[in-house]
Amino acid sequence: MPLSKPSMRQLAHTRVVTCHGYKRDDNLWDIEGRIVDTKPYGFANRDRGGWIEAGEALHDISIRLTIDNELNVVDTEAVIDASPYNYCKCVTSVAKQLIGLQIAPGWTNKSKAAMGKNRGCTHLTELLGPIATTAIQTLVSERMKQEKAAKESPVEDRNGLKSPFIDTCHSLSADSPVVQLHWPDQYQGK
Numbered sequence: 032m033p034l035s036k037p038s039m040r041q042l043a044h045t046r047v048v049t050c051h052g053y054k055r056d057d058n059l060w061d062i063e064g065r066i067v068d069t070k071p072y073g074f075a076n077r078d079r080g081g082w083i084e085a086g087e088a089l090h091d092i093s094i095r096l097t098i099d100n101e102l103n104v105v106d107t108e109a110v111i112d113a114s115p116y117n118y119c120k121c122v123t124s125v126a127k128q129l130i131g132l133q134i135a136p137g138w139t140n141k142s143k144a145a146m147g148k149n150r151g152c153t154h155l156t157e158l159l160g161p162i163a164t165t166a167i168q169t170l171v172s173e174r175m176k177q178e179k180a181a182k183e184s185p186v187e188d189r190n191g192l193k194s195p196f197i198d199t200c201h202s203l204s205a206d207s208p209v210v211q212l213h214w215p216d217q218y219q220g221k
Contacts, residue, residue, distance in 0.1 A: 042071045043071070044068065044070060044071075045070075045071070046066065047066070048065070048158070049064070049067075050064045050158075050162060050164075050165035052165050052168065052169025053169075054173075059098065059105060060097065060169060061095055061096070061097050062095065062096045062097075062169060063093065063095045064094050064165065066090060066093075066157065066158055067090065067091050067092075069087065069089060070083070070085060070089060071085055071086070073085045088112070090113060090114055090154055091112040092111050092113075092155060093110045094108070094110075094155050095107065095108045096162055096166070100170065100173060102134040102166055102167070103131070103132075104129045104131065104133070105130065106130060107126040107127055107129050109125075109155055111152065123152075123155075125145075125146050125150055125151040125155075126151075128145035128146055128150075128151075129145055129159075134163045138159075142159045142163075143159075197210060197217055205218065205220075206218070206221075207220070208220075
């Protein structure tokens with residue numbers, strides 16, 4: 032990122048968040064997220080043998096949500112491979128509280144209620160935002176295929192089927208030129 036006003040600075044922390052979406056053979060989807068925190072310097076840590084080296088993961092935490100085509104969470108798994116405290120590793124089962132939730136409006140509040148505060152891990156909970164976005168991006172092609180099939184069916188068979196993408200962001204608002212181009216039957220502009 033270019034700086035608008037360059038100044039002298041020194042790296043103090045790096046956080047890398049990586050998410051992947053996979054289609055499974057059983058018509059479900061695995062959405063995986065991982066967060067890795069590192070420091071550019073070594074420091075003392077009692078639970079990790081006395082020291083964490085520069086560049087060694089302070090946090091290396093992953094979560095997998097298995098979802099269906101409607102973005103319902105059907106299974107979860109969480110792993111803490113590195114953390115500053117050994118006690119952190121005992122909290123991964125809290126991710127099972129997400130089973131039955133749907134990635135839809137309200138996801139952030141519901142997932143935080145299930146896993147947040149002292150019931151879970153801050154970093155696992157933080158991953159749920161990028162995981163939700165990754166799930167939606169992963170299923171876009173599948174939903175586009177379904178919409179194409181619906182558009183090709185007789186109008187009376189569609190029963191007013193609305194694209195799940197409409198009104199999810201500025202570019203996909205019902206009155207936008209993007210909706211006018213891709214979903215003209217659902218365009219609500221002037």
